[in-house]
Amino acid sequence: MAEEMRIVLRNYGKVDPLNIDTYLAQGGYKGLEKARSMGTADLIADVKKANLRGRGGAGFNCGMKWSFAASAQADQKYVICNADEGEPGTYKDRLIMENDPQTLIEGMAICAYAIGATKGFIYLRGEYPFLVDTLNTAIAQAKDKGLLKDFDLEVRSGAGAYVCGEETALIESIEGKRGEPRFKPPFPPNIGLWGKPTIVNNVETFANVPVIVEKGGDWYAAIGDKAYPGTKVFTLTGDVNNRTFFEVPTNLTIRQLIYDFGGGIRDGKKFKAVQIGGTSGGFIPESLLDTCIAFDSMSAIGATLGSGATFVMDETRDIVDIITRIAGFFEHESCGKCAPCREGTARVAELMEKINEGHGSAKDTTLLNKLGTVMSYSCLCGLGQAAPAPVLTTIKHFEADYAAKFK
Numbered sequence: 001m002a003e004e005m006r007i008v009l010r011n012y013g014k015v016d017p018l019n020i021d022t023y024l025a026q027g028g029y030k031g032l033e034k035a036r037s038m039g040t041a042d043l044i045a046d047v048k049k050a051n052l053r054g055r056g057g058a059g060f061n062c063g064m065k066w067s068f069a070a071s072a073q074a075d076q077k078y079v080i081c082n083a084d085e086g087e088p089g090t091y092k093d094r095l096i097m098e099n100d101p102q103t104l105i106e107g108m109a110i111c112a113y114a115i116g117a118t119k120g121f122i123y124l125r126g127e128y129p130f131l132v133d134t135l136n137t138a139i140a141q142a143k144d145k146g147l148l149k150d151f152d153l154e155v156r157s158g159a160g161a162y163v164c165g166e167e168t169a170l171i172e173s174i175e176g177k178r179g180e181p182r183f184k185p186p187f188p189p190n191i192g193l194w195g196k197p198t199i200v201n202n203v204e205t206f207a208n209v210p211v212i213v214e215k216g217g218d219w220y221a222a223i224g225d226k227a228y229p230g231t232k233v234f235t236l237t238g239d240v241n242n243r244t245f246f247e248v249p250t251n252l253t254i255r256q257l258i259y260d261f262g263g264g265i266r267d268g269k270k271f272k273a274v275q276i277g278g279t280s281g282g283f284i285p286e287s288l289l290d291t292c293i294a295f296d297s298m299s300a301i302g303a304t305l306g307s308g309a310t311f312v313m314d315e316t317r318d319i320v321d322i323i324t325r326i327a328g329f330f331e332h333e334s335c336g337k338c339a340p341c342r343e344g345t346a347r348v349a350e351l352m353e354k355i356n357e358g359h360g361s362a363k364d365t366t367l368l369n370k371l372g373t374v375m376s377y378s379c380l381c382g383l384g385q386a387a388p389a390p391v392l393t394t395i396k397h398f399e400a401d402y403a404a405k406f407k
């Protein structure tokens with residue numbers, strides 16, 4: 001396999017997740033110590049300078065987000081780690097939490113210090129119950145050592161809804177309500193959990209923070225792609241020789257992920273498509289494999305970097321059948337709060353089933369194009385906005401696969 005660059009997975013296999021001393025022996029909590037020796041304004045300026053952008057999918061500048069919460073006036077502020085990881089094919093956050101939970105806790109404690117928060121939550125994917133004990137043990141050990149000072153941290157388990165990964169639905173869920181997204185603005189850094197300034201960051205985002213603080217924003221900003229620096233953890237699945245995970249600088253190409261790390265397509269077959277970023281990621285054809293994996297280059301081709309889930313399909317895969325299953329997933333996961341998503345995901349699923357069963361025509365793909373475009377503009381949250389991407393990109397790049405199913 002090609003060379004990795006490990007920042008967030010730097011301690012993978014080197015520390016015992018249930019023994020904080022092994023983390024301390026690797027230099028753990030030096031970042032927090034340094035952060036506390038800096039003024040909060042300098043600390044946030046350095047994280048901004050690193051240009052660390054959210055690893056949960058939206059790619060927002062982390063330091064900038066922190067600065068909004070830091071400048072908000074309130075008697076209570078919160079830090080939330082989004083560990084919902086509901087994206088099919090993604091398990092990068094689990095890797096971090098089950099192997100090196102202290103990195104996440106240290107990153108959250110640095111954020112709490114930066115914005116002036118005294119309470120934090122790790123919102124854990126409902127399907128990861130085995131991680132509750134690991135995280136609770138790690139938090140208790142950090143508290144016992146006096147490392148967290150006045151920062152109180154608690155684990156909350158989700159109930160297994162995909163939409164609860166959306167930050168405002170997640171906040172509703174912690175508040176004990178049904179997990180539905182809120183209207184934005186206001187954004188959580190101003191009005192978040194129980195109406196208080198709240199930072200929500202992904203596990204991988206927080207895991208970068210201790211190293212950035214220790215080595216400095218300039219060091220981080222010089223790694224990988226200029227506009228989306230640092231590394232990204234990818235989880236590679238589907239028809240590749242190595243179904244695995246790896247952490248690489250952000251200036252690689254999609255082709256490098258599949259061939260240098262994935263070892264190419266299985267059983268000597270030909271490549272057909274790759275979907276990156278999870279279920280709502282666009283489908284990418286062979287002609288675009290030399291695209292850089294960084295956030296903005298991916299957006300420019302109508303694809304996403306998203307969570308880094310990378311699903312490779314060989315020449316034998318039935319694209320229309322795969323898209324039909326994906327459409328069913330979104331119909332099921334739509335929370336139903338807004339009409340464009342509630343109705344749109346159901347109609348997309350209906351049309352895809354019709355085409356997949358051989359009863360469709362070119363009129364249906366025209367309709368799907370219109371409907372998908374309207375949804376991408378009008379849905380309340382990212383679930384409905386991104387749900388049509390697989391349909392739209394396959395109609396564009398794999399038109400022949402649809403035509404082959406027309407009656």
Ligand SMILES: Cc1cc2nc3c(=O)[nH]c(=O)nc-3n(C[C@H](O)[C@H](O)[C@H](O)COP(=O)(O)O)c2cc1C
Pocket residue numbers: 053054055056057058059060082083084085086087162163164165166167168200201202203205206381382383
């Ligand atoms: C339907 C949906 C699901 C999401 N699921 C996750 C998730 O599982 N984990 C995550 O970190 N972000 C998820 N997000 C993105 C969050 O809303 C938010 O942008 C992110 O937690 C912010 O953290 P970051 O800036 O560190 O990426 C999801 C968004 C949507 C619309």
